[in-house]
Amino acid sequence: MLLNIIIILPLLAAAIAALLPSERWRPWLLPAAAIPHLFLVWRIITQPAAPTDAAAMLALDALGSLILLVVSLLFTISSIYALGYFKTHPTWSNRTFIVCLLLFLGAMSFAAAARHLGLLWVAVEATTVVSAPMIYFNHNRFSIEATWKYLLFCSVGIALAMLGILFLAYAGLHSGVEPILQLDFLLREAPHFSKPWLRAGFVFLFVGFGTKMGLAPLHTWKPDAYGEAPGLVGGLLAGGLTSVAFLAVLRAVQIVNAAGEAQLARQCLLALGVLSLVFAAVFVIRQRDIKRMLAYSSVEHMGILAIGVAVGGLATYGAMFHVLNNALTKGALFMSAGNIHRYFGSKKMCETQGAISILPWSAGIFLAGFLAVAGSPPFGPFLSEFTILRGIFGAGQTGLGLAFIFLLTVIFIGMSHTVVNVVLGPPMEETEEEINDRHVLKEGVLTVLGPLFLMALVLVLGLYVPPPLRDLFHQAAELLEVGR
Amino acid sequence: MNDPATTILFTVILLNFFLLGTSRLGACIRVVAAQGALISLLPPLVHGVGVHTMVLATGALTLKGLVIPWLLFRAIRQVRIRREMEPRIGYIATLMLGALTTAGAFIFADRLPLLSEHHHTMFIPASLATLAVGFLLLITRRKAITQVLGYLVFENGIFIFGILLAEAMPLMVEAGVLLDMLVAVFVMGIVMNHINREFSSIDTENLCLLKE
Numbered sequence: 001m002l003l004n005i006i007i008i009l010p011l012l013a014a015a016i017a018a019l020l021p022s023e024r025w026r027p028w029l030l031p032a033a034a035i036p037h038l039f040l041v042w043r044i045i046t047q048p049a050a051p052t053d054a055a056a057m058l059a060l061d062a063l064g065s066l067i068l069l070v071v072s073l074l075f076t077i078s079s080i081y082a083l084g085y086f087k088t089h090p091t092w093s094n095r096t097f098i099v100c101l102l103l104f105l106g107a108m109s110f111a112a113a114a115r116h117l118g119l120l121w122v123a124v125e126a127t128t129v130v131s132a133p134m135i136y137f138n139h140n141r142f143s144i145e146a147t148w149k150y151l152l153f154c155s156v157g158i159a160l161a162m163l164g165i166l167f168l169a170y171a172g173l174h175s176g177v178e179p180i181l182q183l184d185f186l187l188r189e190a191p192h193f194s195k196p197w198l199r200a201g202f203v204f205l206f207v208g209f210g211t212k213m214g215l216a217p218l219h220t221w222k223p224d225a226y227g228e229a230p231g232l233v234g235g236l237l238a239g240g241l242t243s244v245a246f247l248a249v250l251r252a253v254q255i256v257n258a259a260g261e262a263q264l265a266r267q268c269l270l271a272l273g274v275l276s277l278v279f280a281a282v283f284v285i286r287q288r289d290i291k292r293m294l295a296y297s298s299v300e301h302m303g304i305l306a307i308g309v310a311v312g313g314l315a316t317y318g319a320m321f322h323v324l325n326n327a328l329t330k331g332a333l334f335m336s337a338g339n340i341h342r343y344f345g346s347k348k349m350c351e352t353q354g355a356i357s358i359l360p361w362s363a364g365i366f367l368a369g370f371l372a373v374a375g376s377p378p379f380g381p382f383l384s385e386f387t388i389l390r391g392i393f394g395a396g397q398t399g400l401g402l403a404f405i406f407l408l409t410v411i412f413i414g415m416s417h418t419v420v421n422v423v424l425g426p427p428m429e430e431t432e433e434e435i436n437d438r439h440v441l442k443e444g445v446l447t448v449l450g451p452l453f454l455m456a457l458v459l460v461l462g463l464y465v466p467p468p469l470r471d472l473f474h475q476a477a478e479l480l481e482v483g484r
Numbered sequence: 485m486n487d488p489a490t491t492i493l494f495t496v497i498l499l500n501f502f503l504l505g506t507s508r509l510g511a512c513i514r515v516v517a518a519q520g521a522l523i524s525l526l527p528p529l530v531h532g533v534g535v536h537t538m539v540l541a542t543g544a545l546t547l548k549g550l551v552i553p554w555l556l557f558r559a560i561r562q563v564r565i566r567r568e569m570e571p572r573i574g575y576i577a578t579l580m581l582g583a584l585t586t587a588g589a590f591i592f593a594d595r596l597p598l599l600s601e602h603h604h605t606m607f608i609p610a611s612l613a614t615l616a617v618g619f620l621l622l623i624t625r626r627k628a629i630t631q632v633l634g635y636l637v638f639e640n641g642i643f644i645f646g647i648l649l650a651e652a653m654p655l656m657v658e659a660g661v662l663l664d665m666l667v668a669v670f671v672m673g674i675v676m677n678h679i680n681r682e683f684s685s686i687d688t689e690n691l692c693l694l695k696e
Contacts, residue, residue, distance in 0.1 A: 057656075118657030125664040132671050141682050145691040147675055152631060155668055156622065159638055162661070163615075166645050169652035174599055179652040196597050224694045283696065292696075 002044050003058055006068070007109050009037055014102035018095065026098050027086040030079035033102055034072070037109070041065075041072040046468060054184050058113045062475035066320060067247045068112040069472075070327045071240045073457075075105050077450045078232055081335050084446025085232055088342070096133050103130040104236065111244045117165045117181040117251065121158070124212060124248055127241055128154045135229040146221075146228035153221040154212055161208025161248070167201030168193075168255065183251065187482075190259035198259055205252040206268050213245035215272040215306060216279035219299045223283075226295035227347070231338015234291060238298040238334060239327030246305055246323065250480060253309065257483035269310035274400075276303025277407040285414035288349040290337050293418055294330070297373055300411055301326045307404065308388040309480060315391025316480050320473040322384035325461060326373075329381055332454035333369040336362045339447055340422065349418050354427030361448040363423045365455055370419040372458050374412040380461030489529050492522050493606035493644070497586060500617040503637065504582040505575055507567045509629055513556045516633050519614075519640055520548025526647050537650065540658055544643070547662050552636065552669050559673040560629055563680040573624040585616035607648055614641030628676045628686040632669065639665060 013033035020026050045065045060068065082101070086094055107130060111123035128151065136147040168186070169179035174194035180186075190198070211218040226234045253265045280300035287293040301322070308319025337347070339362035344352045355363035372379035375386075385408070392401040465473075499519045503512055524544035527537040560566075571578065589612035596608060618638030622631055646653065653661070676686050683690040 116654070116657065118653050119660065122657060122660035122664055125661075125668070129664065129667045129671055132675070136675065136678070139678075142693055144675065144678050144682055145694050148628065148679065148688070148691055149694075151668070151672060151675060152622075152635065155635055156638065159635070159642060163642050163645065166642065166649055166652070169649045173649060173652075174597065179649050181652055194597065223696075227694065287696075 002040055003060060003113055006037060006040050006044070007058075007106055007113065009033055009040075010102045010106035010109065014099045014106065017098045017102055023092075023094060024090060026094055027083050030082050030098060030101060031076070034076040034079040034105070037105065038072045038076045041068050045069060045472065055182055056184075057116050057119060057182070059115050060113055061479060062472055063247060063250060063479050064112045066323065066472055066476045067243050068109060070243050070324050071105070071108045071112065074236065074239045074327050074331045074454075075108075077454055078236055078331060078335070081447055081450035082232055084444040084448075084450075085230070085338075087444060087446065097137055100130045100133050101236075104134070104241075108240055108244050112247060115183045117168070117183065117186070120248055120251060121162055121165060124161075124209065124244065125155070125158045127244065128158060128212070131233070131237060131241065134233045135225050137230050137233065138228065143228040146224040150221045150225040157208050157211025157218065159208070160204050160211070164201045164204025164206075164208055164252070167197050167204060170194075171197035171201055183254075186255050187258045190255050193259055195259075195261070198256065199261060199264055202252050202256045202261070202264060203268065206249060206265075206272075209245050209248040209252070210272060213242050213249060213302050214299055215302050216276040216299055218272075219276070219279065219302075222299060223292040223295040226298065226334075227289060227292040231291070231334045231336075231341060234294065234338070235331040235334035238294065238330040242298060242302060243323050243327055246302070249306075250309065253480060254482070257480065260483060262484045266310045266312070269306040270400075273303045273306030273310055274403065276300060276306065277404070277411075281407050281410040281414065284411050285417075287414070287418060289347050290349065290352070290418065290422060291334070291341065291347050293415060294333055294337060297333075297411070297415065298330060300408075301330075301373070304385065304388065307400075308391065311388070311392050311395050311397065311400075312481065312484055313391050314394055315388045316477040317473055318384050318387030318389075318391055320476045321387060321465070322381065324469075325380035325384050325458060328454045328458050328461075329369055329373045329379070332365055332451040332458065333373060335447070335451040335454075336365040336369060339443060339451075340366065343443075349421050351428065352422050353425035354423075356423050357427055359443055361443055361452065365448070365451045367419060367423045368455050369451070369458075370415060372455070372462075374415060375408060378459065378462045380458045383462050383465075489526055490606050492526060492529075493610040496522060496610055496640070496644070497613055500586070500614055500637070501579065501582055503621065503633070504578045504617060507575065509560055509566060509627070510557070512630065512633055513553050513560070516636050516640075517549050517553035519637070520552070521545055523640055523643055523647075524548055526644070527650055530647055531650050536655055539655060540650075543659065543662055547666055548636075548640075551666060555669055555673050556629065556632065559676050562677055563629075563686050565627070565629070565686065571625050571630075578620055578624050581620055582617055585620070586613040589613040589616060602648060607644060611641050611644035614638075614644060617641075626687050626689055628672075628679055628688050631688065632672050632676070635672075636669070 010033050013029050017026055017029045107123050107126040114120040132147050132151045136143050171193040173179045175192050177189050214222040256265045276299050280296045284296045305319050308315045340352055340355050341347045372381050375382050499515050502515050524541050527540050531537050590609040593608040618634050621634030680686050
């Protein structure tokens with residue numbers, strides 16, 4: 001019952017947003033929907049799980065709960081930021097944007113709760129469709145190109161995932177099992193499935209949802225989309241949507257694990273995971289555009305997640321922890337990058353230098369976020385990446401561990417050049433007039449509070465993980481260890 | 485070989501070739517609509533008339549045969565284009581590629597581990613050939629509208645495969661899939677209109693500003 005409310009609440013708010021005539025009051029619907037959403041999600045996760053119907057179409061297991069929590073938390077904080085964002089642009093039409101944002105939350109919640117592969121597909125495709133108008137929010141040549149690429153690339157990718165789902169159903173049909181795509185049924189019957197069709201199904205699912213997740217070499221839409229989308233949307237895509245796509249990939253992994261084909265899943269995840277780190281390392285060096293840099297960082301972190309799950313054991317636990325860390329840090333980074341972008345009217349390194357003297361809070365958060373995302377202590381990502389690394393060495397894969405450290409170091413150095421220049425570099429020479437011409441508020445409380453809170457959470461997670469969360473990570477990781 | 489399903493699938497393959505060979509966009513949209521409408525008839529033909537198959541057939545027929553073509557016609561009227569000029573790879577070359585992939589689809593389908601009742605039917609080869617043609621259209625054409633058509637042909641290929649598994653998808657899910665597709669095409673149409681406004685053409689070659 002609560003689960004239904006979690007999905008319906010954002011959709012209802014979207015309907016109200018579509019009907020509400022006031023541009024000024026419409027943004028308030030975002031926190032009005034997001035805060036109760038987060039509260040309900042927390043209620044569901046902490047209350048003792050009622051035994052669910054084995055053939056349910058909607059139910060939350062530990063994996064779904066984790067992703068739902070990540071999405072809801074990030075969205076709630078983004079909604080506060082959105083208030084500040086629209087306060088600085090009171091004249092912009094925000095109807096489409098806010099309706100899409102709320103539908104986006106609904107679709108992501110739906111994906112997290114779906115227990116049927118078909119429903120999962122419908123929800124993930126819906127996230128693509130409703131996020132496209134948000135990427136196009138700035139209405140210029142660059143954003144239209146990014147939107148077109150995103151829409152076409154992800155739609156075709158998702159279509160491949162649908163083919164994968166049908167292959168899985170055929171795998172069942174081939175071995176005389178009824179072709180039912182309910183997840184619990186699949187997990188129970190998977191060992192009897194026809195192996196060639198099952199393997200083909202996994203590969204297509206992995207490629208399809210991997211496109212959505214942005215694993216290299218399927219990430220080509222990512223720098224464009226994240227680069228052109230408003231910072232708020234970039235954060236939600238990099239933190240929320242990728243987590244949902246990761247969940248979809250994990251569902252496929254669960255099924256092949258149950259079928260006794262865990263080796264295939266490992267190899268696929270490991271190959272694309274390492275490739276993602278390599279691509280990120282190559283493209284992040286000399287990256288002069290701060291938002292594109294963050295997009296490559298997102299490719300990197302998707303790679304880390306894939307590697308964590310591929311290695312298994314302790315590394316899977318680390319990956320579950322990393323989902324949360326990555327989402328919160330990316331949210332803070334994109335929001336602060338959005339503040340910098342808005343003030344300077346540019347996201348190029350050379351035109352935003354010395355941001356700390358002008359935007360002390362945003363630039364400070366950007367720097368702290370960079371340190372966190374690059375894996376420096378004492379932030380959360382350090383802890384989760386370190387856990388994954390311990391898992392890798394513990395599994396005896398020394399070569400992989402060393403490559404992992406090397407690539408992360410390269411990415412750290414590559415990013416640090418740009419970030420340090422933007423934050424601490426010598427400010428550009430500007431005349432009084434140019435500064436007065438900007439007409440932009442320097443920093444609003446609301447646009448700083450959100451990312452600041454996210455960074456505080458990331459810091460807390462680096463020092464202390466609350467036991468309920470730790471249990472959640474453990475239970476989620478255990479679901480992925482079945483059949484290994 | 486004479487049952488209606490085989491005839492329909494055979495026609496679907498022929499329509500694929502028509503799409504690869506023609507430059508008139510209006511004709512392309514009509515052909516994709518006809519293809520979509522034809523395959524919508526397959527579920528009741530294969531699985532017999534029932535509530536599920538009839539609802540699916542009606543829904544798919546309305547969307548693939550009427551609503552989506554109408555959206556696309558509206559889109560090309562707004563941007564005032566008639567023809568796809570200068571594809572990345574010429575028409576003859578894409579036709580040849582189409583022929584090769586279709587032949588490949590038949591050979592490959594023969595080697596797949598299929599259920600005995602699916603051996604020597606047109607379903608698998610037609611589905612694979614249609615998927616390949618959809619991909620070819622996506623890759624070789626430059627106009628945004630033909631790329632959308634490529635995506636739709638690709639979806640048709642998936643639909644044909646899905647017919648073998650009618651019980652796998654509950655009606656609710658099928659409705660969701662069709663709705664998603666409709667909204668996707670709707671959004672693509674809007675984006676296309678904006679591309680035209682920005683660049684005075686819907687040639688996707690214009691979309692090359694974002695790079696490293």
